[in-house]
Amino acid sequence: MKQVLLSHDSKVRMYAVPDEVADHLEEYCLDFAVNWIWKDPEGRKLLRKIGGVEVAVYGAPEFIDYLNRWKFPHQPSVLVGELDWYDYELPEEYAGYPQFHF
DSSP: OEEEEEESSSOOEEEEEOHHHHHTHHHHHHIIIIIIHHHSTTGGGGEEEETTEEEEOOOHHHHHHHIIIIIOTTSOOEEEEEOSSOGGGOOGGGTTSOEEEO
């Protein structure tokens, strides 16, 4: 398990995820947001009608649930903690961590 940083218009959260996910974080995040939510019946549960337009409503917790339930059920990802910064203000010490902002 490796640590990654995820955010979605909130303070950054650190999660421990399978190495495969950390090594290809952007690929997994985009597959979740662009494909799975819109094409899989389970993912479509994250869609909402707002102003007559269907939009996806999700963030890091939904992505982690997706990993745990559908991609890596035998290697569950866990929240390590919430950092006291937003993605645009992270200190240099976190520069080497894989990160994604939804």
